[in-house]
Amino acid sequence: MPLVWRERPASTDDGSVLLVLHGGDETGLRPPSRLNSPLLRLRPFERAVRRAPQGGTVGVAEVAYLHRGWNGERADAAVDAQAALDELVRQIGPATPVVLLGHSMGGRAALRIGGHPSVAGIVALAPWCPRGEPVEHLADRRVVVVHSDHDRVTPPGESAELARRARAAGANVARCVIPGSDHAMARRARTWHRLSTLLVGGLLGHWPLPAPVAKALARTGEDPADLDLTLPLWS
Template sequence: MAQQAVPERCARLGRAMGCGGPGAADRTVHGVVLLLPGAAREGMGRPSPLALAAARPLARRLARAGRAHGLVAHVVHYRYRGWNEPAAHPVTDALRAADEVVRRYGDVPVCLAGPGLGGRAALRAAGHPAVNSALALAPRLPDPSAGDDPDPVKQLVGRRVLVVHGTQDVRADPELSFRYAQRAKKVNPDVCRFEVHADGHGLRQYRSEVLALATDFVLGALFGRAVSRPLADAVAAPPPLGLRMPLAAFKKFLLSRRGQLIPR
């Protein structure tokens, strides 16, 4: 009896959230954000449901805030659980997801966003022609001092880039994201980085402020919307100031606006 071939797994987009979602009155899509979940370093099994679930709150927040602009958000379902160096499977999956966005929605700007290794994948896949921005939350980046090859930065040219990292992160060294942002800033002025003092890998202590900052960045990048003063200052400031911008500056701005900057 002939052995039946095992079908190859494919990356796919999760359900649409936002203007293009089920039941939406206005289905015209003008921008897309792809949420790239975190991943394990190794693993050929199916992705963790917990990682997918952790990516959904930001997807819902962005979809809700960007509905009037024509934003749709998708969580990307990877083929495998792990990064699996040197294959970097989440990067390939992010690129394929961006291809699917172009096929499905046409010529619309795309933002890649993710935590941990999902953030690393967002930065690595930002060179896709449809992508105009990348958001990395506590990205887990290689350590050249430990013999790792540094991730490239040339793919970020022409993209808007925001990195957010907790200073007490013990899973993903925040100093590595700072050094990466330094290299990226040399080839692309539209790079900034915010530090969340005393917060860890999950950025849970100041979760609402981090979500508001992410929303401010994504809507500005995708739709040319004016961003908050702290975000604009971080982009304009020379290193290291714009790469060590305290989240407290953004929190103070939110309080001055009494929460009116970003709809909850």
């Protein structure tokens, strides 16, 4: 089963859930290792959300991939993410809002399944965004991309291009740029954790989104205004 609970929501009546999707490889049919460092990289993000005021009411679940890689048209990570999301909704009901938090390959998977009606928002961290990635299903969805301008693994220009196309397709999109960091989010880690916490809780309605993000998310269509937001607005 690709759904693993870390913390179940406090209530199915007024609860909410963060579904975490870790990174992986472009190709690879073997399962993730037992150590699974890409997953461990996201555990501090989970803790940061849970430790925030009102964060204790947020349930946390993870997608357990069956394969390490995306594997071309198989899109294995997205298939597993969809199965995990479907099972999550089956267990807690369709009315409970879910935010997807994905890093790298997990960011691509989160964007790929983000049209699900239970998804309240998507936070894509350093996402892998190959050219031509579909965006039409994201219409009317809130999408926040967070990327370093020095990422050497997933080109930040490609996430910028996806953000523009998604907004033009009717999505509510903001893209936050963290200068001088890296793909692993090790440099300026506290900034990544803090910003992600603000975004997750804001998209779930537990606290206000940062004002520049809220302003950007209010726009759709071809207008590029306020799409790219550069720190240190929240550092």
